[in-house]
Amino acid sequence: MPKTLDRRHFMALMGAGVALPAMARIARAANPLTMQAAWINDAEFTGYFTAIDNGYYKDEGLDLTYLSGGPDVIPESSIVAGKADLALTTPDTTIKAIIEQGAKFKIIGTQYQKNPHGIISLASKPINNPKELEGKTLAVPPVNVISVEVMLKINGVDRAKVNIVPYAYDPTPLIKGEIDASLDFTTNVPYTIKQASGVDAHFFLLYDYGYTIFQDTVVVIEDTLASKRKELVAWLRASRKGWAENLKDPNAYPPKFAETWFKGTGRTIDNEVFFNNAQKPLIENPGGAFAMSEEGIAKTLDALGQAGIKGSREMFDTTLLQEV
Known part of the structure; x- marks a missing residue:
């Protein structure tokens, strides 16, 4: 569901994020990483649930924490406040935050090639x-x-x-x-x-x-990009594997999550199966999930520009995808 970025709330979090104390971490083999989803648990995120349950993140050396979203969650705020390392969001809110607030964000991938x-x-x-x-x-x-x-x-x-x-x-x-x-x-x-x-x-x-923008773009702050680049590449690799596995048969995985990821949402599994099938052609790309072609980036920037949001190519970083 679309969300707008509350500017005063965002700026408050920007300030709060700077003051957050470093969190003590227990030594462990896997590297901790936290992702913030854009909405509540539904089929929109089945690829990540598949990757978690099949151990793809663990195979990449990650100890992943998944944070679900909701109507009161601004994904960008989670990464600014240090609650998450990456977030799924929309390119318009991210680019507006960069332009209007000076936010140090980078878009490193996109779940949806075509906005739903x-x-x-x-x-x-x-x-x-x-x-x-x-x-x-x-x-x-x-x-x-x-x-x-x-x-x-x-x-x-x-x-x-x-x-x-x-x-x-x-x-x-x-x-x-x-x-x-x-x-x-x-x-x-x-x-x-x-x-x-x-x-x-x-x-x-x-x-x-003509309104050609990405959706569920993967956003990080520049400091995280510098300090956790290896982990972010590992996340992209594991998540891509999860989406590929899920979309091989969009009917297969939603029923498996009826009593776990989808429990208590009030939605039927038939609904999630429909959703998963409908999103398949919007996600798939010859280059793999999360791919951002130069053409796709240009189209997103052009459409947003016509809506008065003047972004630039520098707001996107495709180099991590090249390492996947």
């Missing part, structure tokens, strides 16, 4: 492309309005002809016909709509119509 955000409509009244949004009511979370407006502009759609209303991640208005479409995660919401109403959903990705 999309325009979701009902299959009975499908909206197939941006042009078909004219004359329609589109519900959009306030934090994502600029992204949608950029997508409309890229595709020559008159913003004045699209009625954009607030959206709170609830597909009920769409099911009831109160709106024509909504912006949400295409990896999950079509399943929710089908289960709630028996009606099929239809969608297209913002990515496929």
Whole structure:
């Protein structure tokens, strides 16, 4: 789920992070490393759960601590405060923090090659492309309005002809016909709509119509990059192996986590299986999971630039991936 970075909260953490005392560590064979996820435990993170349970991190000499996210978690804050060594987040919040706060962040990989955000409509009244949004009511979370407006502009759609209303991640208005479409995660919401109403959903990705940004980017602070480079490379290698194993058969692993990673989330395993299948084409890359091509980076920077977030190539570091 999208999150914005609270600037005052972030700056407070920046100050707090500097004052954090060094933590005493017991000598051990494995090197400790902590990762902060972007959301609660669901199929979005199945590759990491697979790597943990199959011992891939231990095989790389890591003692990994996994921190789940949630609506009150700002992933970047965890690494600034020293709670985590790396975080999964979104490139817009990271780059804004670098530009506006002087944060010493580096993006070292991306889980999603194609952002899973999309325009979701009902299959009975499908909206197939941006042009078909004219004359329609589109519900959009306030934090994502600029992204949608950029997508409309890229595709020559008159913003004045699209009625954009607030959206709170609830597909009920769409099911009831109160709106024509909504912006949400295409990896999950079509399943929710089908289960709630028996009606099929239809969608297209913002990515496929010009808003070409990564999602679940892997972010570290520069000090960690310098002091734990070996461990970060090992994390990328083990995580890549976990995603490759998981995506060989997206139906296989979610049921194995029913009583562990997915327990107590209120979501069904069928939902997680749907999610895992839906995200497969958005994650896979010929170069392996987390790969960031120069073209992909350029596309991300261009799309964010059109949204008023002016990043640069120096904010991305692909050299660790070269060592994987």
